[in-house]
Amino acid sequence: MEEPTPEDDTALAFSVFGSACTSRQALQNVTGRWGVLAIAALSDGPYRFNALRRRVEGVSERMLSQTLQALERDGMVDRAVLEAIPPKVEYSLTELGTEVAVALRALIDVVEAGMPTVTAAQEEYDCNRA
Secondary structure, X not given: OOOOOOOOHHHHHOOOOOOOOXXXXXXXXXXXXXXXXXXXXHOOOOEEHHHHHHHOXXXXXXXXXXXXXXXXXXXXXXXXXXXXXOOEEEEEEOHHHHHHHHHHHHHHHHHHHOHHHHHHHHHHHHXXXX
Protein backbone atom coordinates (compact mmCIF):
# COMPACT_ATOMS: atom_id res chain seq x y z
CA MET A 1 0.00 0.00 0.00
CA GLU A 2 1.34 3.45 -0.90
CA GLU A 3 2.21 6.00 1.74
CA PRO A 4 0.16 9.21 1.62
CA THR A 5 1.88 12.13 -0.05
CA PRO A 6 2.20 15.58 1.56
CA GLU A 7 -0.30 16.86 -1.03
CA ASP A 8 -2.94 14.51 0.33
CA ASP A 9 -4.08 16.60 3.32
CA THR A 10 -7.00 14.32 4.15
CA ALA A 11 -4.81 11.23 4.40
CA LEU A 12 -2.37 13.09 6.61
CA ALA A 13 -5.10 14.55 8.80
CA PHE A 14 -6.73 11.20 9.57
CA SER A 15 -4.74 8.01 9.94
CA VAL A 16 -5.81 5.20 12.28
CA PHE A 17 -2.12 4.38 12.64
CA GLY A 18 -1.48 7.68 14.43
CA SER A 19 -1.91 7.26 18.19
CA ALA A 20 -3.69 10.59 18.63
CA CYS A 21 -5.91 10.35 15.56
CA THR A 22 -9.62 10.66 16.26
CA SER A 23 -10.37 8.17 13.50
CA ARG A 24 -9.27 5.41 15.89
CA GLN A 25 -12.29 6.00 18.11
CA ALA A 26 -14.66 6.03 15.14
CA LEU A 27 -13.12 2.80 13.86
CA GLN A 28 -13.44 1.27 17.31
CA ASN A 29 -17.12 2.26 17.45
CA VAL A 30 -17.73 0.58 14.09
CA THR A 31 -15.68 -2.55 14.67
CA GLY A 32 -16.56 -3.15 18.29
CA ARG A 33 -18.56 -6.24 19.12
CA TRP A 34 -21.94 -4.50 19.00
CA GLY A 35 -21.13 -1.81 16.43
CA VAL A 36 -20.54 -4.35 13.68
CA LEU A 37 -23.78 -6.16 14.45
CA ALA A 38 -25.87 -3.00 14.82
CA ILE A 39 -24.65 -1.57 11.52
CA ALA A 40 -25.09 -4.89 9.71
CA ALA A 41 -28.64 -5.23 11.07
CA LEU A 42 -29.51 -1.65 10.13
CA SER A 43 -28.31 -2.32 6.59
CA ASP A 44 -31.55 -4.29 6.20
CA GLY A 45 -33.53 -1.11 6.89
CA PRO A 46 -34.72 1.05 9.79
CA TYR A 47 -35.43 -0.56 13.16
CA ARG A 48 -37.09 0.57 16.32
CA PHE A 49 -34.93 0.04 19.40
CA ASN A 50 -36.53 -3.15 20.76
CA ALA A 51 -36.76 -4.72 17.31
CA LEU A 52 -33.07 -4.01 16.78
CA ARG A 53 -32.29 -5.46 20.19
CA ARG A 54 -34.14 -8.66 19.27
CA ARG A 55 -32.29 -8.78 15.94
CA VAL A 56 -28.87 -8.43 17.62
CA GLU A 57 -29.18 -11.33 20.03
CA GLY A 58 -27.24 -11.12 23.26
CA VAL A 59 -26.83 -7.34 23.47
CA SER A 60 -28.09 -5.66 26.61
CA GLU A 61 -30.35 -2.63 26.44
CA ARG A 62 -27.59 -0.50 27.94
CA MET A 63 -24.88 -1.67 25.50
CA LEU A 64 -27.13 -1.24 22.47
CA SER A 65 -28.06 2.25 23.62
CA GLN A 66 -24.40 3.20 24.12
CA THR A 67 -23.45 1.70 20.76
CA LEU A 68 -26.19 3.54 18.90
CA GLN A 69 -25.29 6.82 20.61
CA ALA A 70 -21.63 6.44 19.63
CA LEU A 71 -22.55 5.59 16.03
CA GLU A 72 -25.00 8.50 15.91
CA ARG A 73 -22.28 10.83 17.23
CA ASP A 74 -19.93 9.55 14.49
CA GLY A 75 -22.55 10.29 11.82
CA MET A 76 -23.25 6.69 10.90
CA VAL A 77 -26.67 6.20 12.47
CA ASP A 78 -29.67 8.48 12.38
CA ARG A 79 -32.14 8.56 15.28
CA ALA A 80 -35.62 9.73 14.36
CA VAL A 81 -38.37 10.36 16.92
CA LEU A 82 -41.67 9.41 15.31
CA GLU A 83 -44.77 11.32 16.29
CA ALA A 84 -46.98 8.79 18.00
CA ILE A 85 -48.45 8.14 21.40
CA PRO A 86 -46.35 6.92 23.04
CA PRO A 87 -43.45 8.44 21.09
CA LYS A 88 -41.44 5.95 19.04
CA VAL A 89 -37.80 6.10 18.03
CA GLU A 90 -36.44 4.59 14.83
CA TYR A 91 -32.80 4.05 13.90
CA SER A 92 -31.42 3.96 10.37
CA LEU A 93 -28.09 4.29 8.62
CA THR A 94 -26.84 7.56 7.22
CA GLU A 95 -25.08 7.71 3.87
CA LEU A 96 -21.74 7.12 5.62
CA GLY A 97 -23.26 4.32 7.70
CA THR A 98 -24.51 2.66 4.52
CA GLU A 99 -21.01 2.79 3.00
CA VAL A 100 -19.57 1.25 6.15
CA ALA A 101 -22.32 -1.40 6.16
CA VAL A 102 -21.41 -2.51 2.64
CA ALA A 103 -17.82 -3.14 3.73
CA LEU A 104 -18.90 -4.88 6.95
CA ARG A 105 -21.38 -7.09 5.10
CA ALA A 106 -18.61 -8.15 2.70
CA LEU A 107 -16.40 -9.01 5.67
CA ILE A 108 -19.24 -10.90 7.36
CA ASP A 109 -19.84 -12.88 4.15
CA VAL A 110 -16.15 -13.85 3.94
CA VAL A 111 -16.07 -14.94 7.58
CA GLU A 112 -19.31 -16.93 7.34
CA ALA A 113 -18.19 -18.63 4.11
CA GLY A 114 -14.83 -19.45 5.69
CA MET A 115 -16.26 -21.02 8.85
CA PRO A 116 -15.48 -24.61 7.80
CA THR A 117 -11.80 -23.57 7.51
CA VAL A 118 -11.99 -21.68 10.82
CA THR A 119 -13.56 -24.63 12.60
CA ALA A 120 -10.94 -27.04 11.24
CA ALA A 121 -8.13 -24.67 12.24
CA GLN A 122 -9.56 -24.29 15.75
CA GLU A 123 -9.86 -28.05 16.18
CA GLU A 124 -6.29 -28.59 14.98
CA TYR A 125 -4.98 -25.82 17.22
CA ASP A 126 -6.85 -27.14 20.27
CA CYS A 127 -5.64 -30.70 19.55
CA ASN A 128 -2.02 -29.53 19.27
CA ARG A 129 -2.32 -27.52 22.51
CA ALA A 130 -3.79 -30.40 24.51
